[in-house]
Amino acid sequence: MANRALTFLTRTRAGNGKMDWTDWLSYSYLILGTLLMFAPVLWLAVSSFKTEADLKRFPPRLLPYVQETVVVEGYDAPLALYDIVSGEFEGRRLAQIRRVGLVAQMVDPAAPSTRLKVDIADRELIERVGLATENYTELFEQFDFLRFFWNSTFITVTATAITLLVNAMAAFGLSKYEFRGRTFVLMLVVGTLMVPQSVILVPLFLVTKEFGIMNSPWGVIIPGAASPTGVFLLRQYMLTIPDEILEAARMDKASEWKIFWRIIVPLSIPAIAVLGILSVMWRWNDFLWPLIVLSDTDKFTLQLALNSFQGEMSTQWSNLLAMTVLTLLPIAAVFMFLQKYITTGIASTGGK
Amino acid sequence: MLSALNLIMRGIEIPFSFVQRKLGTRRQAWAFLLPNLLLFGTFSLFPILLNFIYALTGGDNIILSDRPFVGTGNFAGFMNCDNFLDVNSCERDFFWRAVWNTTWFVTLQVGIMVGFALLTAVILNRDIQARGFFRGVFFFPVMLSPVVVALVWKWVLQRNGILNAGLEAMGFESFNWLLDRTWAFGWSVFLSVWAHMGFYTLILLAGLQAIPRDVYEAAMMDRASPWRAFRRITLPLLAPTMLVVLVLALIKGVQTFDEVYAFTGGGPGSATTLIIQYIYETGFAGAPRLFGLASAASILLALVLVVLTLLQLWFNRRSVDG
Numbered sequence: 001m002a003n004r005a006l007t008f009l010t011r012t013r014a015g016n017g018k019m020d021w022t023d024w025l026s027y028s029y030l031i032l033g034t035l036l037m038f039a040p041v042l043w044l045a046v047s048s049f050k051t052e053a054d055l056k057r058f059p060p061r062l063l064p065y066v067q068e069t070v071v072v073e074g075y076d077a078p079l080a081l082y083d084i085v086s087g088e089f090e091g092r093r094l095a096q097i098r099r100v101g102l103v104a105q106m107v108d109p110a111a112p113s114t115r116l117k118v119d120i121a122d123r124e125l126i127e128r129v130g131l132a133t134e135n136y137t138e139l140f141e142q143f144d145f146l147r148f149f150w151n152s153t154f155i156t157v158t159a160t161a162i163t164l165l166v167n168a169m170a171a172f173g174l175s176k177y178e179f180r181g182r183t184f185v186l187m188l189v190v191g192t193l194m195v196p197q198s199v200i201l202v203p204l205f206l207v208t209k210e211f212g213i214m215n216s217p218w219g220v221i222i223p224g225a226a227s228p229t230g231v232f233l234l235r236q237y238m239l240t241i242p243d244e245i246l247e248a249a250r251m252d253k254a255s256e257w258k259i260f261w262r263i264i265v266p267l268s269i270p271a272i273a274v275l276g277i278l279s280v281m282w283r284w285n286d287f288l289w290p291l292i293v294l295s296d297t298d299k300f301t302l303q304l305a306l307n308s309f310q311g312e313m314s315t316q317w318s319n320l321l322a323m324t325v326l327t328l329l330p331i332a333a334v335f336m337f338l339q340k341y342i343t344t345g346i347a348s349t350g351g352k
Numbered sequence: 353m354l355s356a357l358n359l360i361m362r363g364i365e366i367p368f369s370f371v372q373r374k375l376g377t378r379r380q381a382w383a384f385l386l387p388n389l390l391l392f393g394t395f396s397l398f399p400i401l402l403n404f405i406y407a408l409t410g411g412d413n414i415i416l417s418d419r420p421f422v423g424t425g426n427f428a429g430f431m432n433c434d435n436f437l438d439v440n441s442c443e444r445d446f447f448w449r450a451v452w453n454t455t456w457f458v459t460l461q462v463g464i465m466v467g468f469a470l471l472t473a474v475i476l477n478r479d480i481q482a483r484g485f486f487r488g489v490f491f492f493p494v495m496l497s498p499v500v501v502a503l504v505w506k507w508v509l510q511r512n513g514i515l516n517a518g519l520e521a522m523g524f525e526s527f528n529w530l531l532d533r534t535w536a537f538g539w540s541v542f543l544s545v546w547a548h549m550g551f552y553t554l555i556l557l558a559g560l561q562a563i564p565r566d567v568y569e570a571a572m573m574d575r576a577s578p579w580r581a582f583r584r585i586t587l588p589l590l591a592p593t594m595l596v597v598l599v600l601a602l603i604k605g606v607q608t609f610d611e612v613y614a615f616t617g618g619g620p621g622s623a624t625t626l627i628i629q630y631i632y633e634t635g636f637a638g639a640p641r642l643f644g645l646a647s648a649a650s651i652l653l654a655l656v657l658v659v660l661t662l663l664q665l666w667f668n669r670r671s672v673d674g
Contacts, residue, residue: 026475033472034489036546040504041496043514047507059517166387173384185385192396194661198607198628199650202635202643203402206414207394226391256380257368261361285497287610288628292636303499307614310503321507328500335495339488342495343554 041328048321049131055317066130070095073112080125082106087122094118135322143319145326147298148305151217155290155301156283159221163279164272166226171234172260176246193228197289205292219293220286220301230275237271238264277334277342284331302327403654406647412640419644426648447649449622450630457541457612457626458605465545466552466601470594473556474586487557491550498610501547506530506615509539530616533623540612540624547611548604552597559593560586592667599664603657627653 047055049064069078072095079095082104094106094116104123106116139145174186197204204223213219241264249259265272287303294300300308306327309320335342371383402416407426409419430448434441439448472490476483493501508515509529516526529535563586571581609628612618618625618633625633627649635646 023478026478026480029471029475030480030486030489034486037489037492037550040508041493044504044507056512058512059520060512060514166391169384170388173381177378177381177384179378179381182381185389188392188397190665192392192400194658195396195400195654196607196657198609198631199654199657200396200399200403201631201650202406202414202647203399204395205636206402206416207399209414222391223395226388226395228392231388250377255365255369256372256377256384257361257365260384261365281495287498287614288632292632303497306499306503310506310614311617317507320503324500324503328496331495331497332492335488335492339491340484343487343491 051132052318065127068126082123135318152302160279162225167230175235175238450627454627462601469552472553477560494550499614502614595667
């Protein structure tokens with residue numbers, strides 16, 4: 001049995017183009033995997049378009065529904081429409097003004113002047129498939145979503161720019177110069193690779209505090225800007241650039257900075273792009289350090305805002321789900337467009 | 353935009369040219385290293401040293417001069433156990449709960465994750481239609497933020513969620529998954545595997561693709577069974593990559609915090625509190641803020657990480673040489 005199972009794992013399809021049972025098993029596994037990876041996220045996205053009342057429903061319905069409403073003369077807000085299924089007004093379609101206990105005050109949209117009293121058991125809500133887009137618009141009107149979005153964007157963009165410049169410079173210094181102390185610096189970088197941010201939280205807190213950048217985006221940006229991973233990734237790449245190019249430029253009296261900026265950086269774009277994508281991902285998704293640094297709600301990144309909203313009992317799932325979707329959207333978009341680049345980049349560098 | 357960038361670069365060139373005239377070309381490397389070394393020194397090296405000072409002092413003040421020296425008291429507190437297997441007999445029982453939770457968590461998570469990553473990589477390495485698509489599918493959750501991952505699964509698992517609806521439709525009872533200690537822990541492991549598996553799949557797939565095809569063709573000529581080919585060719589040739597993946601997964605697994613914290617908050621009780629959360633809560637979330645204890649715990653964690661990283665570097669070198 002184990003033998004047969006492994007046959008399936010190792011054999012590639014025979015050249016005749018016919019599917020054998022190992023192919024069926026492989027594709028079943030992959031399709032099941034696709035479901036497991038995508039379906040939960042898709043379910044969240046669909047749910048984010050449901051009204052709060054619909055979200056509380058059990059068992060949940062697959063598609064989002066909204067109430068059918070009607071504008072009745074004499075009433076400012078649109079009123080919910082109901083079919084009356086039994087009792088005195090059976091067969092009519094009425095709009096509800098308000099509900100008092102077990103009785104609903106209703107009105108016929110065609111004759112808005114007379115109010116009718118209907119037993120609530122006699123009416124049935126009219127719904128149609130539709131999107132509760134107010135979940136999203138409320139984020140902008142009531143929840144200051146744009147501020148969190150801006151905080152996240154500012155931190156991500158600034159930190160990535162600083163990381164790229166500072167690490168490219170260091171990688172250039174470590175790959176294209178022979179100087180005393182180079183091995184020492186390299187060992188130092190390897191050393192810090194072993195000690196991630198998460199194990200120096202307390203002293204890092206003090207240092208950040210002493211610089212006066214606590215509770216500021218800079219307190220998030222600066223401490224992680226010199227990433228040893230980044231220096232390594234770029235240095236490995238720059239080592240492959242032939243030194244003759246540099247010598248030729250020096251003959252032409254180019255300054256060292258010009259060599260770096262005009263020759264090395266353009267030639268290293270593939271590696272810089274990989275580091276750029278990784279840095280955007282790290283920064284956008286960063287959680288623990290911002291959680292320690294940022295204490296005012298209006299300084300929060302999207303991740304912090306999302307986490308603190310889910311903790312508040314008063315928060316409604318409808319807005320929380322919509323916010324989750326908006327948080328994952330930028331990364332999903334980046335992934336869609338750069339998928340091939342990201343996966344090959346990570347496979348070749350071994351990631352972080 | 354581009355011209356602004358050019359202007360900035362011109363601006364930087366001025367001090368650099370000055371340094372070049374003063375120091376000469378070769379020693380100019382230091383000018384390129386300076387910003388990085390400053391950041392490294394201030395925000396990595398210096399804090400590493402400071403960490404020991406915090407670990408050797410007590411009190412709840414962050415300012416060093418106001419902290420009383422307690423020697424190895426913080427470490428001794430951790431080790432003050434009648435029986436190390438029974439957390440309730442320890443002076444710092446919360447610490448030991450976190451340690452044991454992390455141990456279990458990492459063992460299960462790394463085992464399951466690397467197993468499935470290997471299976472997925474082997475399948476993706478077959479002659480599969482739409483391989484790029486499937487590879488992307490399994491990698492996709494890696495890009496999601498930990499908080500989003502936590503919320504996605506919280507929404508599936510909540511009391512009125514779709515999983516419970518499915519269970520009731522099949523005649524089972526619905527269940528409050530995250531209020532049960534064992535289930536909350538199990539789902540935390542699952543969530544973490546779900547979120548990170550694609551990353552290791554990708555590395556293993558690259559390792560598989562590096563195995564030359566003609567080795568398999570030679571084996572087929574010798575009428576080796578596919579099982580034999582897998583055991584005698586694929587596994588040995590993939591072993592260096594497997595080791596790197598295992599150690600990398602261990603290093604990251606030990607540091608798990610974000611997704612589990614956003615998912616369960618460490619609860620119910622302390623059922624899913626991992627070691628980083630212990631450090632965070634001891635040093636930053638609780639009152640009083642016991643920085644000394646948090647630092648001592650992070651030094652113990654750092655020791656584990658250093659050993660693991662040395663292992664990784666050693667394996668890396670071996671896989672490059674061999």
